[in-house]
Amino acid sequence: xxxxxxxxxxxxxxxxxxxxxxxxxxxxxxxxxxxxxxxxxxxxxxxxxxxxxxxxxxxxxxxxxxxxxxxxxxxxxxxxxxxxxxxxxxxxxxxxxxxxxxxxxxxxxxxxxxxxxxxxxxxxxxxxxxxxxxxxxxxxxxxxxxxxxxxxxxxxxxxxxxxxxxxxxxxxxxxxxxxxxxxxxxxxxxxxxxxxxxxxxxxxxxxxxxxxxxxxxxxxxxxxxxxxxxxxxxxxxxxxxxxxxxxxxxxxxxxxx
Amino acid sequence: xxxxxxxxxxxxxxxxxxxxxxxxxxxxxxxxxxxxxxxxxxxxxxxxxxxxxxxxxxxxxxxxxxxxxxxxxxxxxxxxxxxxxxxxxxxxxxxxxxxxxxxxxxxxxxxxxxxxxxxxxxxxxxxxxxxxxxxxxxxxxxxxxxxxxxxxxxxxxxxxxxxxxxxxxxxxxxxxxxxxxxxxxxxxxxxxxxxxxxxxxxxxxxxxxxxxxxxxxxxxxxxxxxxxxxxxxxxxxxxxxxxxxxxxxxxxxxxxx
Numbered sequence: 358x359x360x361x362x363x364x365x366x367x368x369x370x371x372x373x374x375x376x377x378x379x380x381x382x383x384x385x386x387x388x389x390x391x392x393x394x395x396x397x398x399x400x401x402x403x404x405x406x407x408x409x410x411x412x413x414x415x416x417x418x419x420x421x422x423x424x425x426x427x428x429x430x431x432x433x434x435x436x437x438x439x440x441x442x443x444x445x446x447x448x449x450x451x452x453x454x455x456x457x458x459x460x461x462x463x464x465x466x467x468x469x470x471x472x473x474x475x476x477x478x479x480x481x482x483x484x485x486x487x488x489x490x491x492x493x494x495x496x497x498x499x500x501x502x503x504x505x506x507x508x509x510x511x512x513x514x515x516x517x518x519x520x521x522x523x524x525x526x527x528x529x530x531x532x533x534x535x536x537x538x539x540x541x542x543x544x545x546x547x548x549x550x551x552x553x554x555x556x557x558x559x560x561x562x563x564x565x566x567x568x569x570x571x572x573x574x575x576x577x578x579x580x581x582x583x584x585x586x587x588x589x590x591x592x593x594x595x596x597x598x599x600x601x602x603x604x605x606x607x608x609x610x611x612x613x614x
Numbered sequence: 615x616x617x618x619x620x621x622x623x624x625x626x627x628x629x630x631x632x633x634x635x636x637x638x639x640x641x642x643x644x645x646x647x648x649x650x651x652x653x654x655x656x657x658x659x660x661x662x663x664x665x666x667x668x669x670x671x672x673x674x675x676x677x678x679x680x681x682x683x684x685x686x687x688x689x690x691x692x693x694x695x696x697x698x699x700x701x702x703x704x705x706x707x708x709x710x711x712x713x714x715x716x717x718x719x720x721x722x723x724x725x726x727x728x729x730x731x732x733x734x735x736x737x738x739x740x741x742x743x744x745x746x747x748x749x750x751x752x753x754x755x756x757x758x759x760x761x762x763x764x765x766x767x768x769x770x771x772x773x774x775x776x777x778x779x780x781x782x783x784x785x786x787x788x789x790x791x792x793x794x795x796x797x798x799x800x801x802x803x804x805x806x807x808x809x810x811x812x813x814x815x816x817x818x819x820x821x822x823x824x825x826x827x828x829x830x831x832x833x834x835x836x837x838x839x840x841x842x843x844x845x846x847x848x849x850x851x852x853x854x855x856x857x858x859x860x861x862x863x864x865x866x867x868x869x870x871x
């Protein structure tokens with residue numbers, strides 16, 4: 358039987374504010390078993406880019422990453438946000454290690470081809486080295502992954518944190534019994550966006566299509582759920598969508614085959 | 615007999631310019647045996663701090679690290695500079711991993727007590743976890759150390775790169791046959807500061823004292839050499855002071871007992 362491992366993805370909003378970050382560090386530290394944390398940091402990147410006089414351009418919620426913006430996200434995601442989390446986890450007795458995809462060649466990506474939109478220095482994940490991650494995890498080292506990958510040619514590439522979490526969970530599923538947890542602001546996927554308690558407890562592909570058709574699930578939630586089903590199809594045992602404050606209970610919406 | 619390991623420290627000037635960085639990456643990649651790279655990044659930190667409207671205050675060549683400056687150095691050293699080097703080494707087939715002292719709890723430090731000067735969030739190294747570094751090195755992973763440590767209480771601390779190189783070399787000397795190489799702008803320690811070819815080939819403690827008394831060795835070179843002798847006393851096999859472009863030949867000034 359495979360050993361259990363949890364991949365938790367938290368958005369920028371949670372890791373960028375002291376209070377929510379501290380709460381997350383406590384909850385994450387208390388989680389039993391092997392674990393991997395994947396974080397965002399978009400708000401800090403936007404703020405620091407702005408302070409440096411660099412305009413943040415977004416298309417469909419995705420950042421256009423020109424050369425100057427790449428420097429900012431490398432600094433903010435790989436340095437400021439990542440190392441704050443790592444130092445914070447160390448203080449809780451968790452032997453964390455901060456990694457971008459370039460470190461130990463963990464995540465190799467390819468620069469997104471230009472079609473309708475030129476996203477710039479954005480990477481689409483090609484492969485995750487699950488064995489390298491497993492070698493750390495088995496020594497009770499906890500990887501903390503920044504949303505940055507590399508192309509193997511010397512270039513860092515900006516990469517969506519949800520995608521990193523999904524691809525990492527899929528790769529690790531070959532070795533571990535993986536639960537993937539996506540944290541966001543709500544307690545789960547809601548059936549009524551005006552009612553925070555209307556959490557849909559379970560989503561199957563059939564239910565998902567039904568909710569999309571009815572317009573109950575929409576916008577940013579659709580790619581998140583598509584990622585989730587793709588992870589399940591690739592061997593991830595379960596995907597949970599919930600709020601960061603509920604990761605210990607694993608409440609929220611459970612995505613099943 | 616212990617296996618050989620080389621710790622190379624390069625200053626900010628070398629890693630912050632594309633041309634000298636590329637040359638360094640080539641030379642460092644070609645070095646045989648186990649190796650660790652330690653880098654600075656002060657010039658980039660000063661530049662980005664300035665762009666963010668933060669004044670860089672230096673005392674005796676050391677940066678005063680207030681809370682805002684700490685964020686900048688965490689971004690620049692831990693993110694921008696470190697990850698550029700790591701991605702660059704990966705492109706040369708070197709399986710690099712970028713680390714601050716917080717990552718894997720590699721280097722624990724204590725915030726420098728305030729005496730005459732309050733250096734702010736600056737760490738004095740307490741201990742280096744040589745076993746954790748060795749576990750990476752033995753898997754042919756090459757640690758790339760940023761000049762940042764942590765206090766175990768959740769705080770990142772700014773730490774002099776020369777000190778990190780020295781303390782890391784000392785700790786690794788318990789396990790490996792360690793050569794420590796300090797790279798700077800000159801080919802070695804000069805007996806005539808106006809003649810770049812006047813490299814002193816060998817320095818012993820007696821010769822060092824003689825040169826200091828005569829005023830031939832002065833200023834910033836004195837703490838660098840004191841660090842070097844302290845490393846030798848602590849079991850490092852040899853210390854070499856040279857230019858980054860000479861690391862393959864190991865030319866320069868050799869520090870001996």
